[in-house]
Amino acid sequence: MIELEDVHHDYGDHKVLGGISLTLAEPRIAIVGANGSGKSTLARLLNGLLLPTSGRVRVDGLDTKKDGKAIRRKVGFVFQDPDIQIIMPTVAEDLDFGLKRHGLTRELRAAKVTAALLEHGLDQHRDHPAHLLSGGQKQLLAIAAVLITDPTHLVFDEPTTLLDLPNRHRVTRLITGLTQQVVLVTHDLDLAATADRVIVLDHGTVFADGPPARSIDAYVALHTA
Numbered sequence: 001m002i003e004l005e006d007v008h009h010d011y012g013d014h015k016v017l018g019g020i021s022l023t024l025a026e027p028r029i030a031i032v033g034a035n036g037s038g039k040s041t042l043a044r045l046l047n048g049l050l051l052p053t054s055g056r057v058r059v060d061g062l063d064t065k066k067d068g069k070a071i072r073r074k075v076g077f078v079f080q081d082p083d084i085q086i087i088m089p090t091v092a093e094d095l096d097f098g099l100k101r102h103g104l105t106r107e108l109r110a111a112k113v114t115a116a117l118l119e120h121g122l123d124q125h126r127d128h129p130a131h132l133l134s135g136g137q138k139q140l141l142a143i144a145a146v147l148i149t150d151p152t153h154l155v156f157d158e159p160t161t162l163l164d165l166p167n168r169h170r171v172t173r174l175i176t177g178l179t180q181q182v183v184l185v186t187h188d189l190d191l192a193a194t195a196d197r198v199i200v201l202d203h204g205t206v207f208a209d210g211p212p213a214r215s216i217d218a219y220v221a222l223h224t225a
């Protein structure tokens, strides 16, 4: 469970989030909102990538201000642009990279990497340079590299925005099949509609929060002139 208690976030003088309190307990939660409404900022607060200017963010009782390292192990974060996330030269090395910090033996790491390559259809690309993959394959690799470390919660920041339709479907299927808790920032209202709960942000505050159809209707109405 992720809890936000009167969370404010400013970038210098720019107040971006103004007093957000939420208890995120549903398995799948989508956050939608116009450009600049504060969605990515909110997402980054959930695993301590950003700390609130005031207020508190807790994950399973741990506070992001005090327990950042433990929280980042629990909460995996997938960025919109996989190029930001892919670090190592080859596909297999990139998958292995995150595991190295988890103190697993070389054999166990190799088995996990092979399983992840197979699961995500990347086994043909094991030793290929990661930067030569297609956009869709890169996004799958970025997601696989987060999943391989066994987080209990996943935050996705616009995971389908840069993808063509077939890859959007593939990534959507992958996300909707996950058993971990998922918090998803998206402009893709079809993807948001698959969530258990949709939160609409507007100018840094919660404008609507509830079942997908109701929240999405409220969001569409807000932006219908």
Ligand SMILES: Nc1ncnc2c1ncn2[C@@H]1O[C@H](COP(=O)(O)OP(=O)(O)OP(=O)(O)O)[C@@H](O)[C@H]1O
Residues within 6 Å of the ligand: 011, 014, 016, 033, 034, 035, 036, 037, 038, 039, 040, 041, 042
């Ligand atoms: N590192 C930063 N420094 C200063 N201002 C920032 C920073 N990151 C974001 N902002 C500003 O904060 C506001 C909210 O940005 P944020 O990225 O959270 O919005 P968003 O809802 O995710 O937008 P989008 O849909 O365009 O991705 C914007 O006005 C943005 O310019």
